[in-house]
Amino acid sequence: MLLVACCIESAGQTERSCEKQKGEGFLVRRTGDFRRLLGLAAAFAVLAGSLAAFPILSTALGSFLGKAAAASAMLQMPEGGISYLRERFAEQLVQDEPVSQPEETITVRPENSVPAEEPPKQQSQAESRPEADAAIPQTPESPSIETIAPQNRGTITEKTFTADQGSLYIPLTAGYIKNSTSLSNQQVAAILAQPLELKLESGGQPQVLIMHTHATESFEPFDRDFCDTSYTWRSTDNSKNVVYLGDIITRQLEEAGIGVIHDSTQHDYPSYNGSYERSAATIRKWLEEYPSIKVVIDVHRDAVESPAGNLIKPVAMIEGEKTAQVMIICGCDDGTMNMPQWDRNLRWAAALQTTAETLYPGLTRPVFFCYRKYNMDLTGGSLLIEFGSHGNTLEETARAAQYMGRAMAQTLLSTAGE
Numbered sequence: 001m002l003l004v005a006c007c008i009e010s011a012g013q014t015e016r017s018c019e020k021q022k023g024e025g026f027l028v029r030r031t032g033d034f035r036r037l038l039g040l041a042a043a044f045a046v047l048a049g050s051l052a053a054f055p056i057l058s059t060a061l062g063s064f065l066g067k068a069a070a071a072s073a074m075l076q077m078p079e080g081g082i083s084y085l086r087e088r089f090a091e092q093l094v095q096d097e098p099v100s101q102p103e104e105t106i107t108v109r110p111e112n113s114v115p116a117e118e119p120p121k122q123q124s125q126a127e128s129r130p131e132a133d134a135a136i137p138q139t140p141e142s143p144s145i146e147t148i149a150p151q152n153r154g155t156i157t158e159k160t161f162t163a164d165q166g167s168l169y170i171p172l173t174a175g176y177i178k179n180s181t182s183l184s185n186q187q188v189a190a191i192l193a194q195p196l197e198l199k200l201e202s203g204g205q206p207q208v209l210i211m212h213t214h215a216t217e218s219f220e221p222f223d224r225d226f227c228d229t230s231y232t233w234r235s236t237d238n239s240k241n242v243v244y245l246g247d248i249i250t251r252q253l254e255e256a257g258i259g260v261i262h263d264s265t266q267h268d269y270p271s272y273n274g275s276y277e278r279s280a281a282t283i284r285k286w287l288e289e290y291p292s293i294k295v296v297i298d299v300h301r302d303a304v305e306s307p308a309g310n311l312i313k314p315v316a317m318i319e320g321e322k323t324a325q326v327m328i329i330c331g332c333d334d335g336t337m338n339m340p341q342w343d344r345n346l347r348w349a350a351a352l353q354t355t356a357e358t359l360y361p362g363l364t365r366p367v368f369f370c371y372r373k374y375n376m377d378l379t380g381g382s383l384l385i386e387f388g389s390h391g392n393t394l395e396e397t398a399r400a401a402q403y404m405g406r407a408m409a410q411t412l413l414s415t416a417g418e
Contacts, residue, residue: 216266
């Protein structure tokens with residue numbers, strides 16, 4: 001008995017002195033003394049059988065000898081030993097591998113890098129797109145709020161954005177521009193009074209490029225007044241993110257006879273950082289291949305929250321159905337941004353806003369005219385368009401994309417004969 005106790009105590013001291021090493025996701029302890037301990041353990045194997053009258057000590061020693069045998073197998077035959085460790089002592093060893101996430105969902109916030117999952121996707125004009133009558137998906141019924149952990153329960157508030165009576169808002173024939181620059185409203189009005197240089201040409205060449213700097217932006221899965229704040233509202237599944245909206249806009253333009261390229265490259269995946277640099281390279285590539293391109297639309301999804309952190313859902317009732325509101329963003333140069341054609345972009349934004357609000361009153365929020373670049377320096381027809389917010393559903397934003405695609409087609413076609 002004393003000899004066995006000494007053996008166990010020696011094993012404990014040896015194990016405590018060992019260095020931790022990582023091996024295929026598990027922590028394995030090894031030292032030179034440990035090999036000698038294995039020989040000693042084998043010598044007492046017979047003694048373990050004679051201890052049936054002492055259940056507690058017999059169980060402890062049996063467990064120790066089993067672990068020694070596993071370690072011995074690993075030292076002599078690494079692959080077989082590791083397999084044995086996994087099967088026999090999986091619950092006692094420390095795992096070192098992270099739990100993988102579902103493939104279609106990105107589990108980080110926009111300010112972080114997205115974990116690698118699959119190569120960025122890209123599709124061209126030749127790939128299949130949703131039919132017009134099947135482009136609006138149906139939102140599934142929401143489970144009850146009790147299915148969400150209490151600490152993850154958030155609220156969603158619907159809001160229809162309109163122009164305030166403040167001096168920031170410049171009225172158009174239909175719709176408004178929110179002037180967030182140092183230019184006076186009179187200066188902006190003078191710029192808008194100039195002719196729209198954007199004109200479609202015949203010949204069948206692509207005139208419009210639809211793309212996505214943040215392609216993985218997705219939407220609230222249910223139409224409800226609460227949400228799960230642990231949800232990321234990002235997805236690499238192009239049937240669930242803003243690429244789907246780009247498909248709908250592309251379809252509307254093609255049906256109007258306008259040449260369009262839809263590039264669905266996920267510039268924010270696998271890393272969010274550097275998205276605009278990568279999307280700029282994509283835009284330049286298409287402009288070089290097709291100099292006929294005059295319009296570049298970067299399709300996004302907004303994220304609107306209250307000061308308390310609750311989700312705000314921009315909606316309007318269009319043709320009797322709940323539809324996400326749309327916001328056009330147009331950049332202005334403050335003299336340091338190298339955007340020589342920002343005034344052309346502004347006139348294009350005003351023309352599109354006017355058409356959209358004429359056809360579908362309430363569809364748009366005021367144009368956000370601000371000191372932002374967002375690759376709008378690359379053409380005189382570049383705009384960034386936000387469809388809804390992370391509180392909207394894909395169904396609501398898909399409906400908005402359909403209406404906006406029609407407004408875009410009508411605005412562009414109106415320039416063809418000028």
